[in-house]
Structures are given as structure tokens and as C-alpha cells.
Amino acid sequence: MSYSKAFTVISTLTASEMKGRYRNTWAGVLWVIMNPILMFSVHALVFKHILKLDIDRYYVFLLGGLLPWIFLSSTLTMTCNAFITYREILLSFQINPLAILASKVIDNFINFLMPFLILFFVLLFFEDFPLVGLATVPFSMILLLYGGFTLSLFFSTLQVYFRDTQFILSFGLSMMFFLTPIFYPVDRVPLELRWIVDINPIYALIRPFQIALYDFNSAELIPSILKSIFFNITLSLVTVIFWRRKRNELYLYM
Amino acid sequence: MNSTSTCDTVLEIKDLNITYKTSLFHGRGLRDAFVEMISSPIKFLMRRPHTLNLLNDVNLTLKKGERVGLVGVNGCGKTSLCRAVAGMHGSQNAIKVNGSIRAIFDTTVVVQQELSGEENAQILVNLMYPELSKDERKEIVKESLDFSELGEFQYSAFKYYSKGMKARLFLSIVSAKPCELLILDEVFNGADTFFNDKITKRIKSIIEKSHAVLFVSHSLETVRDICNRVVVIQDNAIAFDGKTEEGLAYYLKHNKHES
Numbered sequence: 001m002s003y004s005k006a007f008t009v010i011s012t013l014t015a016s017e018m019k020g021r022y023r024n025t026w027a028g029v030l031w032v033i034m035n036p037i038l039m040f041s042v043h044a045l046v047f048k049h050i051l052k053l054d055i056d057r058y059y060v061f062l063l064g065g066l067l068p069w070i071f072l073s074s075t076l077t078m079t080c081n082a083f084i085t086y087r088e089i090l091l092s093f094q095i096n097p098l099a100i101l102a103s104k105v106i107d108n109f110i111n112f113l114m115p116f117l118i119l120f121f122v123l124l125f126f127e128d129f130p131l132v133g134l135a136t137v138p139f140s141m142i143l144l145l146y147g148g149f150t151l152s153l154f155f156s157t158l159q160v161y162f163r164d165t166q167f168i169l170s171f172g173l174s175m176m177f178f179l180t181p182i183f184y185p186v187d188r189v190p191l192e193l194r195w196i197v198d199i200n201p202i203y204a205l206i207r208p209f210q211i212a213l214y215d216f217n218s219a220e221l222i223p224s225i226l227k228s229i230f231f232n233i234t235l236s237l238v239t240v241i242f243w244r245r246k247r248n249e250l251y252l253y254m
Numbered sequence: 255m256n257s258t259s260t261c262d263t264v265l266e267i268k269d270l271n272i273t274y275k276t277s278l279f280h281g282r283g284l285r286d287a288f289v290e291m292i293s294s295p296i297k298f299l300m301r302r303p304h305t306l307n308l309l310n311d312v313n314l315t316l317k318k319g320e321r322v323g324l325v326g327v328n329g330c331g332k333t334s335l336c337r338a339v340a341g342m343h344g345s346q347n348a349i350k351v352n353g354s355i356r357a358i359f360d361t362t363v364v365v366q367q368e369l370s371g372e373e374n375a376q377i378l379v380n381l382m383y384p385e386l387s388k389d390e391r392k393e394i395v396k397e398s399l400d401f402s403e404l405g406e407f408q409y410s411a412f413k414y415y416s417k418g419m420k421a422r423l424f425l426s427i428v429s430a431k432p433c434e435l436l437i438l439d440e441v442f443n444g445a446d447t448f449f450n451d452k453i454t455k456r457i458k459s460i461i462e463k464s465h466a467v468l469f470v471s472h473s474l475e476t477v478r479d480i481c482n483r484v485v486v487i488q489d490n491a492i493a494f495d496g497k498t499e500e501g502l503a504y505y506l507k508h509n510k511h512e513s
Contacts, residue, residue, distance in 0.1 A: 164284050
């Protein structure tokens with residue numbers, strides 16, 4: 001499929017997904033925006049004001065870690081069943097399953113951008129953001145988006161063959177939430193347990209974003225971007241091999 | 255899928271095998287697989303998937319002007335063959351197509367239940383004809399909506415449509431433009447008798463304008479009416495390939511319990 005055809009198909013699916021969801025329901029739009037903002041507020045309240053975690057500029061820290069986490073976890077949860085939900089369309093005429101998945105990931109990315117920008121502009125009044133760091137945010141977002149798509153492809157394909165994948169994924173994400181330094185800084189993790197963070201692919205995708213917004217310094221940012229690229233390439237290779245091996249049976253098992 | 259070089263040849267299939275690995279996943283979840291892996295790791299690692307050979311050594315060539323009816327009993331592999339030709343089974347080096355393909359397997363598809371028929375028509379046209387310009391796609395939407403005779407219903411949410419109404423809209427869109435290779439799998443179902451006559455005429459006209467057609471149907475009358483060649487699939491292979499009447503006679507003779 002040429003790029004222009006792929007663009008038409010993906011943009012049509014993304015727009016239809018958003019239109020369909022928000023038709024006749026402004027509450028739906030409000031919910032998508034408010035959900036991450038409420039999560040952000042509750043985390044700030046609990047860790048900053050109740051548990052009194054002593055972290056400088058905690059709101060900015062949360063913005064750089066929690067928001068991308070919400071994007072990744074909600075993308076994986078939403079897309080896990082995508083091939084089965086869209087079974088009827090996939091079986092009816094020629095449409096690339098990857099286009100359906102891409103549209104769902106992009107739709108969720110737009111849902112992430114709206115609350116992110118609202119929180120960012122609110123915090124801009126109270127906090128300083130490093131300008132060089134902000135310039136690297138779009139690149140970190142691309143890595144995040146790409147990683148989100150790759151992981152979605154892996155789990156949504158697995159879900160077609162193993163129908164309990166979504167439950168295990170949901171459980172895994174709940175555990176990963178506590179094991180990923182998004183509401184506590186990575187330097188609080190004891191050195192002997194730091195390997196848990198080092199092998200965490202979700203943290204590798206989030207970390208450049210966190211550094212760019214919160215504790216920017218180029219000596220840390222460049223290795224974190226390289227690590228994110230490394231994890232993206234590794235995840236892509238695994239996913240592409242898995243996808244190619246399983247694609248033929250996809251229509252049989254959907 | 256590759257493109258063919260011979261101008262008259264629209265589709266060329268050489269030694270195509272369609273195989274599914276099945277028992278590896280059948281009826282099991284990740285948790286079951288995990289328990290099995292822990293309880294007997296050697297057995298788990300040594301396990302070989304069951305292979306389902308749906309079609310073996312299929313050779314088929316379609317030239318311009320050929321309208322081929324694919325007939326065979328349920329589960330013989332007609333739809334799988336059509337999906338493979340349409341590129342829905344990953345890359346198949348055994349299949350070469352000269353030009354664009356349009357393949358339809360169901361006529362009651364819904365993209366977004368909450369959106370109106372008109373909006374669903376726009377979406378379907380964008381998905382089916384992404385190669386056309388915006389204006390051309392708009393024209394198809396307008397023409398298809400007029401042809402479908404849905405009237406004011408086109409502005410109602412798709413979730414309120416009956417199966418027949420969905421079929422009217424979908425068939426109107428599908429039959430809006432001819433293409434090099436048209437694949438129609440059981441498409442004459444769903445719409446009411448009166449609309450069926452109208453859509454049948456239109457689909458026949460698209461079939462006439464398309465370079466070649468692969469037509470799947472259990473209605474032998476429709477196959478006789480539309481096709482000028484019949485391929486019978488039986489025992490995982492092409493059992494007959496030739497003239498329509500002879501092909502239908504072969505199919506009836508060898509599958510009497512189906513007729």
C-alpha cells in the first residue's frame with residue numbers, strides 16, 4: 001500500500017473512531033481529558049501532600065512520567081482486543097489489520113496530548129521548563145508513540161490466539177506501575193534492585209520524556225534516547241517476527 | 255504478491271499451498287500454556303503443532319474476460335483461496351496479480367454503529383477506494399446513497415439499520431466502480447427481492463466491466479448466470495477447471511449430499 005493510500009485509510013479510521021465515540025456525548029470528550037488530569041491530581045495529592053515525598057518540582061516530575069505511562073497503559077489495554085473487535089470489518093474486505101491498530105494508537109495519542117498540553121500550560125505559570133529539553137519532547141513523543149504501536153501489535157496479535165492475554169496484560173500493567181519510577185525518582189531505587197528498572201521496556205520509552213521535561217541534562221538525555229531506540233528496535237524485531245509467523249492464521253482464529 | 259507481466263493474464267497462481275497450524279493454540283489460554291510449560295517442560299518444548307493442509311498445489315490462471323465460479327462444499331477452502339489472492343494471508347509469492355483487486359466477503363459490515371448511514375458510506379468509500387481523489391470519492395458516496403434508495407434513513411444511526419438496509423448500502427458502494435480483478439464471495443445475500451433485482455443488474459454490469467472475476471456462491475443458478483468458467487475445489491485441490499455446465503455437473507455428481 002502506498003503512503004498516500006495508507007494515510008487515507010488510517011486517517012479515516014482514526015476520525016471515525018473519534019466521531020463514533022463522541023457522537024451525542026460531550027461527557028465522553030470531557031472524560032478523556034479529565035481522566036488523566038484527575039489521576040495526576042490524585043497522585044500529586046497522595047505522594048506530595050499525604051506521604052510528603054521530598055521531590056523537587058513534583059508536579060513537573062509527574063507530568064514527565066505519569067502522563068506517558070497513562071498513554072502507554074491505556075493504549076495497550078484499548079488495543080489488546082482490537083483485531084477481535086474489528087473482526088467483522090477485517091473479514092469483510094481488504095483492509096490491513098495494521099491500519100486498524102495504527103488508527104487506535106493514534107486516537108489514543110491524541111487523547112494523551114489534550115490533557116498533557118492542558119497540564120503543561122497550567123504548570124508553565126508556576127514552574128520553569130528547560131528550553132533545550134522542551135525542544136527534544138517531540139522526538140521523545142515519537143519514540144513513545146512508536147513503542148506504543150509495537151507493543152500494541154504484539155499483544156493484540158497474541159490476544160487473537162490466547163484469549164486471556166488481555167487479563168494477564170492488565171494484571172502485568174498493574175504490577176509494572178509500581179515497578180516503574182514514574183511517581184518516585186529512579187535514584188530512590190537501591191542499587192542492587194536497579195536492574196529491575198534497567199530491563200523495564202516501558203521505563204526505557206518514558207525516560208527521555210521525563211528527562212526532557214524534568215531534570216534535563218544532555219549527558220543523561222542522549223544515553224536515555226539511545227536506550228529507548230535500542231528497546232524500540234528490539235521490540236520491533238520480536239514483534240515483526242511474531243507477526244509474520246502468526247499473520248496467516250489470524251483470519252482463522254479471529 | 256507480485257504483478258504479472260503478460261498483459262492478458264490478470265491472475266496467475268502457481269503451486270499455492272494454504273496451510274494452517276492449529277492445535278498449538280486451540281482452546282487454550284496463556285495461563286494454561288504457562289502451567290503446561292512448568293509441569294512438563296520437555297513435553298511442552300517437543301510439542302509439534304497440528305498442520306491443517308487446506309489447499310495443496312493450486313494452479314490457476316485468469317485471463318481478461320474470464321468470470322470464474324469457485325464451487326465446493328463448506329470448508330473446502332474457497333474463501334481462504336480468495337483471501338490469499340486478495341493479499342489477506344500475508345505475502346504469497348505463488349500469486350501474481352496484474353492490476354487492482356477488490357474483494358468482498360460480507361455485505362452487512364458496520365464500521366461505526368453510532369454514525370449515520372451517510373457517514374458510514376463515506377468511511378467505507380475511503381477504505382475501499384483510497385487510491386481515488388477526494389472529489390471522486392465524494393461522487394461515489396453520493397451516487398451510492400442515491401442508488402441504495404435509503405432516502406431519509408441515510409441520516410439515521412447505522413445501529414438502527416436492518417441487515418437488508420446495510421446490504422443495500424454496502425452493495426451500492428462495492429458496485430460503484432469496476433476493477434481489474436473482482437472477488438465476490440456470497441454477495442447476493444441480505445437485500446430484499448426488489449432491491450436484489452436492481453443490485454444484481456448493477457453488479458453484473460460491474461462484473462462485465464471488470465477484467466476478471468472470481469465468484470464464490472452456493473447458488474448454482476447464480477454461478478450459471480454469471481460465470482463463463484467453473485473451478486471445483488475438492489479434497490484440498492482443484493478437482494475440475496473448465497466450462498460452466500460441465501463444472502456444475504461435476505460438482506453435483508461428486509457432492510450429491512450437498513445438492
